Amino acid sequence: MDTSFFAAWIEEIATAVRDQKDHLTQLDAAIGDADHGANLDRGFAAVREALAASPPETPGALFVLVGSTLIRKVGGASGPLYGTVFRQLGKTLGAETADVALGDFAAALDAALSAVQKLGAAVEGDKTLVDALAPAVRALTEGMQEGPEEAFAAAARAAEEGAQATVPLQARKGRASYLGPRSVGHEDPGAASTALMFAALQAAGGR
Numbered sequence: 321m322d323t324s325f326f327a328a329w330i331e332e333i334a335t336a337v338r339d340q341k342d343h344l345t346q347l348d349a350a351i352g353d354a355d356h357g358a359n360l361d362r363g364f365a366a367v368r369e370a371l372a373a374s375p376p377e378t379p380g381a382l383f384v385l386v387g388s389t390l391i392r393k394v395g396g397a398s399g400p401l402y403g404t405v406f407r408q409l410g411k412t413l414g415a416e417t418a419d420v421a422l423g424d425f426a427a428a429l430d431a432a433l434s435a436v437q438k439l440g441a442a443v444e445g446d447k448t449l450v451d452a453l454a455p456a457v458r459a460l461t462e463g464m465q466e467g468p469e470e471a472f473a474a475a476a477r478a479a480e481e482g483a484q485a486t487v488p489l490q491a492r493k494g495r496a497s498y499l500g501p502r503s504v505g506h507e508d509p510g511a512a513s514t515a516l517m518f519a520a521l522q523a524a525g526g527r
């Protein structure tokens with residue numbers, strides 16, 4: 321998978337975030353501060369501009385630019401968290417590799433998962449984006465033998481199931497945790513946006 325493949329993935333994410341902006345904000349309104357959709361949309365609009373202004377030559381460089389831009393442009397907790405995911409993806413892939421094997425991508429996603437878990441001190445079940453990201457990384461890794469399309473589809477499915485599974489949970493991390501038991505009954509906005517990113521990966525992989 322080359323730089324243009326991953327650029328297409330990021331473009332799919334930016335389009336999906338734009339389309340789902342109000343939905344993500346509604347989820348955040350229920351258990352947060354109602355800015356997740358607007359924040360992510362602003363971030364990915366800036367990412368689009370940054371990639372157009374200086375197109376990266378390798379997937380690693382692309383992801384580092386995406387992550388740095390998100391950290392700079394997205395407010396709240398989600399900027400640093402998503403920024404860390406993409407920056408760690410890029411750092412693990414390295415700036416030199418032009419073509420990324422599926423196994424190396426899965427390993428880099430696993431490193432990104434570890435980095436964001438360390439930053440947020442979050443484990444699965446805390447009702448955060450980790451609840452979508454962790455099962456997606458596992459499904460992608462397990463589905464690798466069957467090829468990228470199968471692996472991406474499995475990851476998208478696992479991320480969506482993981483996001484839905486946050487509904488009955490009580491939040492233990494982030495702003496939603498201040499609500500205590502009142503956080504139960506709502507999908508976590510970060511898990512929802514993570515699921516959107518893996519759906520975008522499946523869409524990019526199926527073209």
Ligand SMILES: [Mg+2]
Nearest residue numbers: 352353355356
């Ligand atoms: Mg928020």
